[in-house]
Amino acid sequence: MTAGAEAVAGAAREVGLIRPRPLPGAALRLVCFPYAGGGASVFASWPAGTGPDIEVCAVQLPGREARFGQRPFQDVRTLVSAVEASLGELLDEPFALFGHSMGALVAFEFARRLAARRRRAPAHLFVSARPAPHLPRPWPRAHLLPDDQLIDRVRQIGGTPEQVLADARLMRLVLPVLRADFAVNDGHVHRPGPLLDCPVTALGGRDDPEASPRALTAWQRHTTGPFRLRLFDGGHFYLREHRDELLRVVRESLAG
Template structure:
């Protein structure tokens, strides 16, 4: 699964051992494959590491962004469908965790038994209310300050005005989707869930993530991670150790 010819996915690490399974990764709002590129040394050899690329960043920077959940889920699922007929797992952080959960519903229904685990991190459960006031309703200057304060965007990017004018609408659009997201399903996923939170996360910590146990029909665990909201960036070794342990039987 190479980047060329498929605008939706980028393979960051091909599996070097068989039998292989695929881990599809979904970044936070406005995020890029760079977050998961730091995982390549830590991911087990029998796991293919793939990042899903949405419109509004990287090579898709000028493409139209999504403003509703259903078209987004439909299009991503269609794009991934050719790859979902073999064993795989989903990992999503923050906004990406919401998208990974939505896709797990579809994948588990249409490709039974192939989705072996859902990882969600820094992402409130569907029944937890979003903190107010909404970021996506802020003025541009306040929104910039809020995004900078979150810490996920390199400080030097804010000095590149042209790039920020292109990127910030994508961040706002995906934060809007994340903030308006709620429970859209009659039951949880038929997939085991591993949820990761940081006690130092001011956005979504233990209090807003503990409810994930109600959204799976299989096993569930809630794991404390070091770092703040962006521990997927700052502590890749911790996360990949968790992933490798849980996916040790990905092909079992």
């Protein structure tokens, strides 16, 4: 095994896959990628809304929840290589991809990696709350900010209770993972290449300052397949308040 292969194999051991409701005979598996700082538990309640034929499989990245203490990834291409190795034979069966915010970037780059390696394509790619990857990023390089400014950046995005942000001891534990996840986002450089050919649905909150409807619509240029834009009331974390409505869109899109 080469040094590069050893690095990927080692990284693969740090990527988990959580199945909140295992469905061995599922017609399709929905592989879900969380937002920066998020873990697989973000998707724990999703099986209740996806129906009996779709199995939710949540990617558990190192540094959070059951993998707390493990070194998080800081580069999206290393991350997606590890995800591919970790998912293994699951990729030989029908699957779709869902990613929110940072997770949308990871899901997209993962789909591109599978296409480049002539592996099975996802039945659908859902990208949520992130501008299309070719667009210039309007936000600062957050992973380089001092701790207090990084906390302010997280506060600006929303979705994190103030009592958590104000807990200095807790934030000392959380910040390394957040900083690494922001590095995944900040360090991404879009490389033009073959377009995807799967359907793509871009999703977002109407009041999300991080991903405007125009920035979401720009995902259309990355696939030759059908494209849809679906907007919900709310901001960057609209998926919390509108989970059932979101999952209805996912269910209907996969049925179609």
